[in-house]
Structure formats: C-alpha cells, structure tokens
Amino acid sequence: MTAAAVFTQNDIENFPFPFPKDQYRYSANVEPTGQKASTVVGSWGEQRVVIDAHYRRELAERSRILAVDPTRSQCLPHMVPAAWDAMLTLMHELADGYPQHMTLERVIAEPASYRWRNALLDIDQTFTFGAADTLPTDPLTYICSQIQEDVVLLDQRDDQMWGDAGVVTFAADWSFGFDVGMSFLQIHGPVPRLHSEKIATRAHEFIKRLQPAQSYRRTNWTLTVDGKLDTSTETYPEWGKDRRTLAEGPLEDVGDRLFLRTEVQHLIRLPQSNAVMFLIRTYLLPFRAIATIPEWADRLYRVLEDLPVDMADYKGITRTRGPGLQWLRTHGPVVP
Amino acid sequence: MTHTVNAPPTGLTGTDLLVTVGTVRELCDGIREVTFTGAQALPSFTPGSHIGVRWGTGVQNSYSLTGPCTDPDHYAICVRRDDAGRGGSAWIHALRVGDQVVITPPRSAFAPISVARHHVLIAGGIGVTPILSHVRAAVQWHRSFEVIYSHRPGQDALADELQNLCGDRLTIVHDVDDFWSHLTPILEDSVLGTHLYTCGPAMMIDAVAAAATAAGWPAQRVHSEQFSSAVATGGAPFAARLRRTGVLVPVGADVSLLEALLERGVAVPNLCRQGVCGECRVTVRGGRIDHRDFYLTDDERAEGDTMMPCVSRAAGDQVELEL
Numbered sequence: 001m002t003a004a005a006v007f008t009q010n011d012i013e014n015f016p017f018p019f020p021k022d023q024y025r026y027s028a029n030v031e032p033t034g035q036k037a038s039t040v041v042g043s044w045g046e047q048r049v050v051i052d053a054h055y056r057r058e059l060a061e062r063s064r065i066l067a068v069d070p071t072r073s074q075c076l077p078h079m080v081p082a083a084w085d086a087m088l089t090l091m092h093e094l095a096d097g098y099p100q101h102m103t104l105e106r107v108i109a110e111p112a113s114y115r116w117r118n119a120l121l122d123i124d125q126t127f128t129f130g131a132a133d134t135l136p137t138d139p140l141t142y143i144c145s146q147i148q149e150d151v152v153l154l155d156q157r158d159d160q161m162w163g164d165a166g167v168v169t170f171a172a173d174w175s176f177g178f179d180v181g182m183s184f185l186q187i188h189g190p191v192p193r194l195h196s197e198k199i200a201t202r203a204h205e206f207i208k209r210l211q212p213a214q215s216y217r218r219t220n221w222t223l224t225v226d227g228k229l230d231t232s233t234e235t236y237p238e239w240g241k242d243r244r245t246l247a248e249g250p251l252e253d254v255g256d257r258l259f260l261r262t263e264v265q266h267l268i269r270l271p272q273s274n275a276v277m278f279l280i281r282t283y284l285l286p287f288r289a290i291a292t293i294p295e296w297a298d299r300l301y302r303v304l305e306d307l308p309v310d311m312a313d314y315k316g317i318t319r320t321r322g323p324g325l326q327w328l329r330t331h332g333p334v335v336p
Numbered sequence: 337m338t339h340t341v342n343a344p345p346t347g348l349t350g351t352d353l354l355v356t357v358g359t360v361r362e363l364c365d366g367i368r369e370v371t372f373t374g375a376q377a378l379p380s381f382t383p384g385s386h387i388g389v390r391w392g393t394g395v396q397n398s399y400s401l402t403g404p405c406t407d408p409d410h411y412a413i414c415v416r417r418d419d420a421g422r423g424g425s426a427w428i429h430a431l432r433v434g435d436q437v438v439i440t441p442p443r444s445a446f447a448p449i450s451v452a453r454h455h456v457l458i459a460g461g462i463g464v465t466p467i468l469s470h471v472r473a474a475v476q477w478h479r480s481f482e483v484i485y486s487h488r489p490g491q492d493a494l495a496d497e498l499q500n501l502c503g504d505r506l507t508i509v510h511d512v513d514d515f516w517s518h519l520t521p522i523l524e525d526s527v528l529g530t531h532l533y534t535c536g537p538a539m540m541i542d543a544v545a546a547a548a549t550a551a552g553w554p555a556q557r558v559h560s561e562q563f564s565s566a567v568a569t570g571g572a573p574f575a576a577r578l579r580r581t582g583v584l585v586p587v588g589a590d591v592s593l594l595e596a597l598l599e600r601g602v603a604v605p606n607l608c609r610q611g612v613c614g615e616c617r618v619t620v621r622g623g624r625i626d627h628r629d630f631y632l633t634d635d636e637r638a639e640g641d642t643m644m645p646c647v648s649r650a651a652g653d654q655v656e657l658e659l
Contacts, residue, residue, distance in 0.1 A: 078450040081477050088380075088406070111476075112406040129406050130476055155450050158556050159633070205633075209614055212442060213351075213379055271380035272405050274447040 007289055010053060013042030015285050018219040018262045022302035026193055026311075028203045030216040033266060040295045047097045048215065048266050049090060049147055050281065055120065058148045058170075058229065065169040065230055066141070071177040072169050072232075073141045075153075079165035082153045082275035084130055087139035089270055089277065090147060091116055118146055140167050150280040152176070153270075154184065154207070161207055161276060163187055168232075170282045172222050172261060173316045175233035192310040207267060207276055215268040223317045223324060224261040227284045243319045254327035255288035258320060260300060287324060291332035301325060301334045352390070353378070357435045358410055363493040366417045367462060368429055371403070371410045372437060381405045383473040384446035384466040384533075384561070387413070388609075389428060390438040396609065397424035400465035400535075400561075401442060402494065404472060411439070414493055416462040445630065446535070446561040448473060453529035455481040456522055458544060460536020464494050466561055467535055471501050481505060482522070486515050486536070519544070523551040534560045571626065574650035578602065578659045579621050593645035593655075602659055604645065611647035618645055623655035 017039050037045040044050075066072055075083050091114075095104040105115045112129040123146070127134040135142050144151055144167035152166035161184040168176035179187045184204050194200045210216070224231055225242035246257050266279040291297045304321045312318050328334045355372035363369050372378075381401055388396040403412035418425045431437065446466050448455065455474060459467040464485055474481040482505045485498060489510055498506050509515045523532075532553065534544045541560040548558045576585045576593060587596040594616055597604050606616040611629030620643050627637050629644035636642060643655070 081473075082450070085380075106407060109409065110404060112404070156447075157449050157451060212381065212385075212444060271442075272382055273450070274382040274444050275450075 007284075007286060008053070011283075011285060012289055012292065014044055014050075014052065014283075015039070015042070016044040016219055016262045016264050016283055017296055017299075018221040018260075019299045019303050022299060023306050024221075024303045024311075026191070026199055028199055028206060029218045030203075030206065030267070031218070033215040033217045033268075041293055045217065045264070047093075048217070048268070049093045049097060049149060049279070051094075051098060051101075051120070051148065055148060059121075059145060061229055062167075062169045063145060066167075069234060071234075073138075073144070073167040074177065074180045075138060075140055075165040076181060079153055079155060079275070081130070082155065082270060082273035083138065083140040083165055085270040085273040085275065086151060086153055086277050087143040088114075088129060088272075089268065090143045090151075094118070094147070121146060140165060148281060149266075150282070152278040152280070154276040154278060156208060156274055156276065159208070160184065161204060166278075168280070170229040170280070171232035172224065172263065172282070173231055173233065178233065190314070192314050210267060210269040210276060212269050212271045212274075215266055217264060217266045220263040220265060222261050222315045223320050224259045224284060225320065226257055227259045227286065229282060229284070243316070247319045247323050251323065251327055251330060254323045255291065255331055256286055258287045258324050258327070259284040260287070260290055287327055287332070291328065294333040297328055297332040297334050301328045301332070301336070305336075351441050353439050353441060355411065355437055355439055357431050357433050357437060360431060360433060363414060364491055367414055367491070367493045368417070369402075369412060369414045369493075370428060370431055371412045372439065373410050378408050378411055379441055380407055381442035382444035382447045383469040384448065385442040385444045385469070386446075386466070387411060387442055388440035389413070389424070390440075391424045391427040395422065395424065396440065397428070398609075400446075400469060402465050402468045402497075405469065411442075414462065414465050416493075446533070446559065448479070448533075449531045449557075449559070451529070452531035452557075453480065454527050454531075455479055456526060456530060456532045457481060457483045458519070458532070458534040458536070458540075459483065459485045459487075460534070460540040461487050461491065462493060463535035463537070463540075463561070464498070465535070467533070468494050468498060468501075470533065471498060475501050483507070484509065484515065484518055484522075486510070486540070516547075519547070523548055523553070529557075531557045531559065534558075535562075538562055571649045574652070575654050576650070577622075577654060577656045579656055580659060587649070592647065593643075593649060597645060597659070604659070606646055609646040611644050614644070616644055616646050617642055619658035621656040621658055624651035625649075625655065626651040 033048050035045060036043045091104045094102040101119045103117045107113050107115050107126060115126045117124045150168040150170050152163050152168060154161040155164045163179055163182055166176055185200055188194055188200045225246050228239050231239050246254060262283045264281045268277045270277050290300060304325055312321060329336055353374055355374045358371040358373040361369045383405060386398045386400045388398050390396045399413035399415060401411055402414055403410060415425050415428045417429045448470055457467045457470055467483060471483060483498060483502050484507050486509045507518055509518060532548055534541050541562060545558050570590045573589050574587050576587060585596050585600050587593050594604060594606055604616050611631055614631045620641050625640060625643045626649045628647040631644055
C-alpha cells in the first residue's frame with residue numbers, strides 16, 4: 001500500500017463488524033443513525049462522522065489521489081448550493097462531535113458568514129456561505145480534505161434521486177466518474193438480485209421520503225487485498241493483479257494481506273438544498289486481526305462459504321474468498 | 337382588553353421545537369407576521385418549507401417560512417386571520433411577544449428545482465409566503481427568475497421585501513384580466529426548461545396548471561402549493577373497521593379519518609395533516625379509497641392497500657384498516 005497502516009487493538013474495538021447472521025444477502029438494512037452498535041469486543045456508530053487514528057494518513061492518501069485524478073471530485077453546475085449545504089452540515093457535525101478540535105462560529109448574520117477552525121489540521125478559515133471566492137477550493141473538496149468519509153450528493157427531481165456531485169477517492173470496485181449524473185436506479189443497475197427482489201426500488205422510495213434532519217445508516221462489505229483504500233475502476237491496472245498474487249502466493253501471507261472491508265454508509269437529508277448526502281466510510285481489518293476474535297472469524301467463515309456465486313462475482317471476491325476460507329481454517333480459530 | 341399568556345402547549349413530541357414569539361407585526365389588514373426564536377439553534381430549511389404551529393391539543397396549522405434559511409436566528413411566518421376557520425389563525429393573531437409556542441421542524445414539499453433554466457414564481461394573496469423564500473434563494477444563487485404577485489388592493493403583505501429582492505423581476509397585479517395578460521405570454525414564450533411554481537387559492541392553481549398544460553408545458557415542470565387550510569378533509573360520512581380489534585370507528589362528514597382514529601384513542605403517528613409528509617400512512621385491508629394526499633405515488637394508489645388518513649377518505653361507506 002501507499003502509506004502503510006498499522007492496525008491496533010483500537011481498530012478492532014471500533015470495527016463495524018458487518019455480519020449479524022451466518023448468511024449474508026442484500027437487503028434494505030437501514031437503521032436510524034447515532035445509536036451505538038455493540039460488537040463482541042467494542043462498539044461503533046455513536047457519531048455519523050468519525051475521526052480516528054488514521055485521520056492524517058487517509059487524508060494524505062485522498063489528497064494524493066485527487067492530485068493524480070481530479071475527476072474523483074465532481075460537482076455538476078446545479079449542485080453548487082447542495083455542495084455548500086453539505087459542507088456546512090459536515091462542519092456542524094464535526095464541531096458538535098469534536099468540540100476540542102473543531103469550532104464553527106457565525107461571525108456575520110447576513111450574508112451568513114462563519115469562522116471555521118480545525119485544530120487537527122491548523123485550519124482557521126473565515127467564509128461567506130455561497131461565496132466561492134471566500135474558500136481556497138470548492139466547498140465539497142474543501143470539507144472532504146478534512147473528513148475520512150467519501151461523499152456523494154443526490155439531487156431530487158422528477159420523482160427520482162440523481163448522483164450529481166461527490167468526492168469519492170476510496171471506491172471499492174466502482175467508478176464515481178462513470179456514475180456521476182446517473183439516477184439512483186441506473187447506478188445500481190449492475191447489482192445482482194437487487195432488482196428482482198425490488199430492494200433497489202424500495203430503497204429509492206425510502207431515500208426520496210427522508211425528511212430534513214433525518215438520517216439513516218447501513219453497512220456494506222467486501223474483501224480487499226493489502227488494505228488499499230483506492231480500489232476504484234480507474235486504478236484497476238494497479239490493484240487488480242493483487243487478487244491473483246494473493247491466490248497464488250503462500251497461504252501464510254493471506255492473514256496479513258487479505259482485509260475485511262466494511263463501509264459504514266450514512267444517508268442524510270440536507271436541510272437547505274433538499275439533496276441527500278450519502279457518506280461512505282471505509283474500515284479495513286486484516287484477517288489476522290479478525291482471527292483474534294473467535295466469534296468474528298467463525299461468522300466471517302460461514303458468510304464467505306455460503307455467499308452465492310453471482311454475489312461473490314459482483315463483489316470481486318471470487319479469487320480471494322477461497323484463500324480467505326483456507327487461511328481461516330488453517331490459521332484461524334475456525335472449525336468448518 | 338386583557339391578554340392571557342398562552343400556556344406552553346403540552347404534547348411536545350421528540351422532534352418538536354419549543355420557540356418564543358420574538359416580534360409581531362401587522363403587515364396589512366388581517367395579515368400578521370410573527371417571528372419565533374429558539375432556545376436551541378433553529379434548523380436551516382429548504383426554500384418553500386413550512387412549519388406546523390400547534391395551537392391546541394392535537395391540532396396544528398402549517399405556515400410557510402419567509403425568512404433567511406441558513407442557520408436562521410429566527411423563523412418568520414405570515415398568517416391571514418380566517419374567522420371562518422377552525423381557530424388556528426385567530427390563536428396566532430392573539431400571540432404576544434414572549435409567548436411560548438410549540439412548532440414542528442421545517443418540512444419541504446415545494447422546493448426549487450435545481451436544474452431549472454428559469455423559474456416563474458406565481459403568488460396569489462397570502463400564497464406569497466413560500467414564494468418570498470424561493471426568491472431569497474434565487475437571488476443568493478444567481479438563478480434566473482421572475483415573480484407575479486396577485487393580490488387585492490391593500491392586501492400587499494411582503495410586497496416591499498419582494499420588491500427589494502426582485503427589482504424589475506416583480507410584477508404586481510390586482511385583477512384577473514391583468515394576471516392573464518401578463519402570464520399568458522410567459523407561458524407561450526418561456527425558455528425550454530423553465531419551471532412554474534404557483535402558491536395561492538386552489539382555483540388559481542388549477543387555472544394556471546390548465547393554462548400551462550394547454551400551452552404545452554409538461555406536468556413535471558408545473559409545481560404548486562395550496563393554502564394549508566384549503567385541503568378539504570370533509571366528505572360523506574363513513575366507518576373504519578379496525579382489523580385487530582374489530583372495532584368500528586364512525587367518521588363524520590366534517591372530521592378526517594385521522595381525527596376520528598385519534599379521538600377513539602387509536603395511536604396513529606402523524607405530522608403535517610395535509611397529506612404531504614407521509615407519517616400517518618396506514619395499511620388498508622378492504623374497501624375503496626378516495627385518495628386526496630400529495631404523498632402516495634400513482635402506483636401505490638393503484639395498489640389500493642394504503643392510505644393517508646389525515647386527508648383521504650373511504651370511497652364507499654367503509655374501509656378496513658390494519659390497526
């Protein structure tokens with residue numbers, strides 16, 4: 001990986017382990033946000049936007065990716081108000097969640113002007129809401145350089161949601177640049193089973209009806225080799241071969257090279273633009289760390305073993321789940 | 337005349353906001369502007385949003401917010417006193433500075449369309465309230481727009497504010513002939529991609545929509561919001577059978593199904609009571625439905641197994657509910 005991550009006990013305790021059952025299928029698994037979710041060793045989910053020990057490393061990685069490929073940040077012209085709305089909402093969220101590091105202060109009533117301070121990054125910025133020349137960059141890129149979450153903004157019109165803006169640098173096997181401007185149902189077109197089971201349409205109806213200040217979360221997951229955050233379609237030539245080298249390499253390496261990747265996704269209706277902000281936060285934990293928790297190792301094993309071929313294909317884990325299962329049997333506390 | 341301070345209404349639910357009357361201002365005969373401040377920060381809102389003002393146990397009126405929408409230090413509403421109404425507007429007209437009031441958080445049901453190339457905003461009478469909020473946003477984001485404000489002479493609530501924001505983009509008319517002689521060329525000549533927004537009496541909304549349709553406007557570009565009190569909840573009496581208990585709840589001609597259920601002690605979650613928010617949705621197991629809400633999709637109506645009891649009624653003499 002570009003910047004080597006060191007995974008600690010904290011990462012295990014805060015890991016959003018995504019499997020409530022031995023079998024995983026797609027569902028509209030949404031729940032209200034802000035509730036602590038307990039795991040066998042810890043908990044997650046008390047805050048919608050989370051800053052953890054990987055803050056600087058992940059922001060540096062995002063900045064590197066954006067420098068190489070600016071198309072990871074896009075905002076169609078009609079989404080400028082939504083981008084400001086998202087930035088302000090995220091600043092409030094950070095100031096509420098991390099008051100010791102972040103503050104947002106109203107300095108002028110009209111036009112609405114603020115002073116934003118982020119002590120973690122030595123930022124002290126005064127800006128006027130909606131005035132592009134009062135920020136060093138566009139509002140979405142600006143705030144995404146201060147949070148670990150990827151962001152997609154969905155506009156609502158013609159009774160549909162449209163993915164018309166976002167900053168996505170840590171995509172798991174998809175391309176934001178390809179999807180931007182598509183409707184929610186178009187974006188989810190390739191997902192197997194989602195449509196025959198009407199999950200996509202139900203999720204779509206649910207999102208359309210989100211009220212201001214309402215927010216919901218869900219998790220998604222996949223497997224990623226070497227803990228790479230950026231496994232987007234754009235960089236496939238760089239990471240695609242990792243799946244083969246893992247499968248062909250020594251079994252002993254799998255515990256350190258193969259990661260369970262959980263995405264904690266939040267859906268938040270933005271108050272001023274009526275857009276919906278979709279946050280995707282990526283958590284990675286190597287199989288070796290998962291194996292320290294027998295319940296997790298066992299659950300992960302059952303889920304991987306049971307997963308139907310079409311779902312495994314779509315998740316891009318057809319090559320890696322075999323070695324993962326074998327490693328869990330051989331080196332993990334799993335009894336098949 | 338002595339004034340009794342309104343006791344803070346009870347029944348504050350989880351999302352309700354307790355606010356204090358900050359200012360009261362007579363805008364013109366029978367129309368008052370009331371502003372509210374909150375002990376806690378008031379949420380930002382989408383232009384065209386409304387709040388519900390709770391003026392008694394289980395009753396609320398909805399009013400559009402007219403002030404700035406970014407982390408506002410107050411909410412402003414304008415209320416026309418309706419002596420023929422249920423009493424909500426009179427209750428608000430009796431409010432004094434310092435009174436405490438319970439309101440619902442803002443809800444958006446009349447939002448600007450982000451991709452519109454031009455916005456034609458039409459206000460009829462007190463329907464000017466959400467239009468002012470649209471105008472504030474249009475000015476802030478440099479949107480292309482124009483406003484037609486039709487009101488009776490002297491009933492010019494918020495006209496000064498509109499004039500300041502709009503300049504020559506505002507046309508004020510006082511009678512039907514002027515209204516149409518101004519609007520007709522707009523309907524015929526507006527740039528493709530223009531969206532039309534009307535807030536006013538039902539008759540005006542219907543007439544504008546009909547004229548737009550006749551001029552070739554697609555329905556997706558024609559938006560409207562009726563006065564809150566204009567939503568008709570009454571109709572022929574019917575009965576609701578509650579499937580779980582077998583109880584038969586009679587619904588009189590002048591009450592909504594929701595009111596009848598609540599009166600009977602059946603807890604149905606509800607918010608807007610205008611068929612907009614979707615909160616009170618109930619599952620229907622039998623009987624035909626007279627859908628009057630703005631919430632369900634055409635497909636959902638066609639299924640016939642769900643309804644919004646705050647405004648919708650039985651089409652026959654009975655519905656059976658999953659309650």
